[in-house]
Amino acid sequence: MTMYTIDDQQIYVEEHGPAAAPLAVLIHGWSSSSFTWAPLLPDLSRRYRCIAIDLPGFGQSPDPERKPTIVWYAKLVADIITRFGHERPALVLGHSMGGQIAATLALHYPALVEQLVLLNPARGLVEPMFASA
Numbered sequence: 001m002t003m004y005t006i007d008d009q010q011i012y013v014e015e016h017g018p019a020a021a022p023l024a025v026l027i028h029g030w031s032s033s034s035f036t037w038a039p040l041l042p043d044l045s046r047r048y049r050c051i052a053i054d055l056p057g058f059g060q061s062p063d064p065e066r067k068p069t070i071v072w073y074a075k076l077v078a079d080i081i082t083r084f085g086h087e088r089p090a091l092v093l094g095h096s097m098g099g100q101i102a103a104t105l106a107l108h109y110p111a112l113v114e115q116l117v118l119l120n121p122a123r124g125l126v127e128p129m130f131a132s133a
Helices: 068-084 097-108
Strands: 002-007 009-016 025-027 051-052 088-094 113-119
Touching: 002 068, 009 068, 025 068, 025 097, 051 068, 068 088, 068 097, 088 097, 097 113
Parallel strands: 025 051, 025 088, 088 113
Antiparallel strands: 002 009, 009 051
């Protein structure tokens, strides 16, 4: 629906639900897009302002200019929550790789996440935010 620029990266975003409602951010998995969430959006958007994103390199979002990492994707989602959240933490839903991104987000930005829903999350280590010396 709308293209936003976050951290110098264009990101396609599907927005549904009342603007004043609590925020729900939906993160798709590998080789997918915001379309993953189409079956849930009608019901979820009755209660939440849903932001279903196409991660850079997927769906309608252009490829990133840098090599993407889970931590970088989590930072972009944190910036999206800050932009749309009106200072309130969000319900964050993640599927597959999106679950790994959501878990990383919750660990590194806990003040931005009120509730976390992981659907078949990808297994793997959560990357540290900063490399240790």
